[in-house]
Amino acid sequence: MDAMPGRPEVFLLEDDERVVVPGGPTLVGPHGERREIPAKVYDVMRFVEAALLQGLAVQVTPLRSELTIDEAADAIEMDRDELRLYASRGDLPIRSSEYGDWVRLADVLALNARVNTEREQALQAMAEDDGSGAGR
Template identity: 70%
Template sequence: MDVMPSRPEIFLLADSDRRLVPDGPTLVGPDGGRRDIPPKVYEVLRFVEAAMLKGYAVQVTPLRDELPIDEAADAIEMDREELRLFAGRGDIPFRSDEYVDWVKLSDVLAFNARLNADREQALQTLAEEESWDDGGSTTER
């Protein structure tokens, strides 16, 4: 499993992801006690296990489904003003009360995934372009 130090990984389960499935994963305690868990929860536990086996510390922080925009920016390691700019442009829906701009975590995660995919595509396009290098020949002037 791919684990990067100091890179946050946020797991957000939809209602359907919280259901147990027949013959699904089970958490077994040292006393042999068994607890059925949803498959997505198993993925989270595998991520935690992989990180800890590589010697990394793990921080688990429950997040609400709606966050102040600054907390959401911190969660995805984006500059707060940059996330505010995206929200102001309409890229991320938000609501405001008297003191705080609120965003849904699911919207922020989806936006961040799109942003990362766009960046990856731009880098791939650059990598596929022909080099400006003409093979090392020099032109005398």
């Protein structure tokens, strides 16, 4: 597992992912103390380990499950106006209150994954078109 410098990775455990499974992942302390952890927490620990072993620093910032749209954009390093555009088009459920526009972190992460996948597919298609000899 590689960590990319300056690239945030947001991990969120849904309710069903917070369960500890007997015989599952375990943290072992320096004095042999053992603590069973959910499988997704193990993924987080592997990410942190990979970053640190690459000589990178790691910042851990707890986030609420519902954020203002600006906080959510900052968490995934998306331009705030771009995230607002997705919300205005109905691609991201939003709840407005007198204190601001709110989004569920899970919805933001799903949107970000979809946007990244679409972007990668578009780049792949462009690379394939470029390599086909078209336009030469």
